[in-house]
Amino acid sequence: MADEKIDIAIVGGGVSGVYSAWRLQQANPKQKIVVFEASDHIGGRLLSVTPPGIPDMVAELGGMRILPEVQPLIGTLLKVLNKALPENEQITTYPFPVDQPQNIAYLRGTYLRLSDFTSNPDKVPYRLGFPNHGQTAGSIMINAIEQIVPGITNKKLSEEQRREMAQQASFAGKPLYQQGFWNVLMRVINGESYQYSMDAGGYDSTLSNWNAADAIPWYLSDFGADSVYEGFTKGFQQVPQVLAKFFTDAGGEVRINSSVSALQSVDGAVEFQVNGRSVRANSLILAMPRRSLDLLADSSPILQEINGLIASVTPRPLFKLFTTYTSPWWRAAGYTEPDGTVVPVQAGRSVTDIPVRQTYYWPKSNGAPVKTGPAMLLASYDDGDNTGFWDGLRPQRHKYKSKGQQVAKVDEPFVAENRKHNPELTWDQYQAPYRMVTEVARQLGTMHGLSYTPKVQDACFRDWGDDPFGGGWNSWNIGVKSWEVKQKIIQPFSQQHLYICGEAYSDAQGWVEGALQTADMMLAKFGLERLKKP
Known part of the structure; x- marks a missing residue:
């Protein structure tokens, strides 16, 4: 007999999970709805951290922007949430620049603008x-x-x-x-x-x-x-955090550090283990990417039955490394117009074919470029095979566990001057290794054509190829009819109240829009319509 019985269990505290929980709790206020999250925080692949000593900047270790013109679901969600939030807690955005004409392209050893x-x-x-x-x-x-x-x-x-x-x-x-x-x-x-x-x-x-x-x-x-992006003033993670708060305010429950395993069908319900305890749910929603589903399937024969559906997408590696400085030294990599006008490198990104690949000159929280004082770079934004370059400069994958999820322990961390390591500081939980930081500093000097760049003050990184995510985004496999699979995987067994949603099996893979799309498709099974603009 199960130790606990609940109405709806949701596994995964990313956007699709907490959004689904909030919508279901609103529609069913008397039901017991619980979100189980294996890690120590809400957000999934949205992870916003404040760099030490720079309170007016937010590093986006995960998702960092939206495309409002082609992503209506996130736009509507923001309007609905902001209508319910007080003015000082509004979720606000700023124009997120990418390719600026004065920025650098260092390709095949050639310096270009x-x-x-x-x-x-x-x-x-x-x-x-x-x-x-x-x-x-x-x-x-x-x-x-x-x-x-x-x-x-x-x-x-x-x-x-x-x-x-x-x-x-x-x-x-x-x-x-x-x-x-x-x-x-x-x-x-x-x-x-x-x-x-x-x-x-x-x-x-x-x-x-x-x-x-x-x-x-x-x-x-x-x-x-014509792609136009927007970033988040207080960090993208604010969105799932607000959703989780609205969910709990409505009577729902979020349990972090709660690892789920051993799913099985029992009398039309689903039973599973959570940290050694047995839980029975009338309905179970798996708001998870493919790799997380694969890991859960190891102890869950019911998921092994739908391995073909789960395996219809491939996780794609994604790596981010942020570095901070006492000043925005990259502005000197700009140029002077014939009329004497100085055009600095100050916003958007530069690109290269060496392993750092993309470098973003990170803005302040209001979107303004940094002109003086403490500054930050998204020093390396990598995907695909290039993420493998950094494997030789970081701890071995999957070797250590920390606070419910597998996070690599850094044996030789980059230690910031005049500051003690603080394990309670989110930035320090993702501290970058010393060798990784020195290598990225060398490559930044190369791609900017500078023999010297100022000392890195602080650094953190996140490799989304680590478990339980397996990648920063997922892509449909060749030969798959995605338009059919995305409908089937929402409820893979017609007589079983087991549901799957998330970015992986959507039309907008790699985006929060995809997570909301599949969540709405799943919620339709519960009789809920899409959100409407207020």
């Missing part, structure tokens, strides 16, 4: 040929996608229309969903153009060989010519 891609194309060290000579990486990709699915780049199309076009499309006589994105790209551009698009674009996994029918509309949404 981002503006050089179009204004000085002969300086670009790639043999692009006609018609890609003089194009940005994004333009090359958009033009290639138009050749693969004619008409899909029409700006008048909705997101849903683009997805339907790609799902129904064929290329070279074969359905697009049965082909890899990399495979079809290489049929319409040469190898140099592909490598340039990957190097200058800053990402590896986005152009890798995942399901082309999903990759194409996804790429157009995320990296289209």
Whole structure:
């Protein structure tokens, strides 16, 4: 007999989990609803930390931005939450810049400004040929996608229309969903153009060989010519934290450091173990990414029955390393116009083909660039194979456990001057190793063309390839009909009240929008409609 009985159990305290909990508790105030989170905090892959000594900045170790124009669910959610929040607790955003013309592209040993891609194309060290000579990486990709699915780049199309076009499309006589994105790209551009698009674009996994029918509309949404991003003034983690508070205020319960295992079906309900205790839930929601589901399946035969559905996506590595300084030294890497105007490097990102790949000149909490005083960089933002470079400069994966989740213990941490390590400080819980910090400092000097960069003051990192996440985002596998799988996995057994939701099995993989999309699909099974704008 179970030690505890509850109405609805939700496993996972990320956005999809706490959002679902909040909505269900609102609709069913008399029911006992509990969120079980294995780690010591709410947020999942949203992790916002304040750097020591810089209270007006927030480092986003996980998700860091949204695309309001193409992500209506997160936009509506923010409006609903803000309507209920007092003025001093509002969730506010700021314009999040990316590619600024004066920023740097250090590619194949050549120093470029981002503006050089179009204004000085002969300086670009790639043999692009006609018609890609003089194009940005994004333009090359958009033009290639138009050749693969004619008409899909029409700006008048909705997101849903683009997805339907790609799902129904064929290329070279074969359905697009049965082909890899990399495979079809290489049929319409040469190898140099592909490598340039990957190097200058800053990402590896986005152009890798995942399901082309999903990759194409996804790429157009995320990296289209008119993409406009927004960041969060108080950090993106504020969103799930507010959702969790609203859920508990409505009578729900959140249990952190609560690891769930051994799912089994018992008389129409689901029983499971939580830290050695048996719990029975009338309904169970797994708000988890693929790797977390795989780990849970090891002790849960019921999940092993749907291994094919769970394995329809692949986790993709993602790595972030933040460093702080006494001043924004990168401003000196700008240039002076002929009329004497100084144009500093101060916002957005620079890119390179060396392992740091992308460096973001981090803004203040209000979105303003740092001009003087303490400053911070997202020194390295890596995905794909490049994350492997840092493996030799960090502890062995999965070796240590800390506070309910596997977090690598740093044996040789980078120790900040004039400050003692504080294990209660969230920043210090993700302290970067000394060798990693010295290496990133060397590469930052190289990509900025500087023989000297000021000493790093503090550093923290997060490698989302570690368990239980397995990756920073997930992508649909080649040959999978995602539009069918995402419907089936919501409730994989028709007679069982077991549900699955999260970013992994959505149309907006890698984004909070995807987590909300699948949560809404799952909540429809409980008779709940999507949120409406207030």
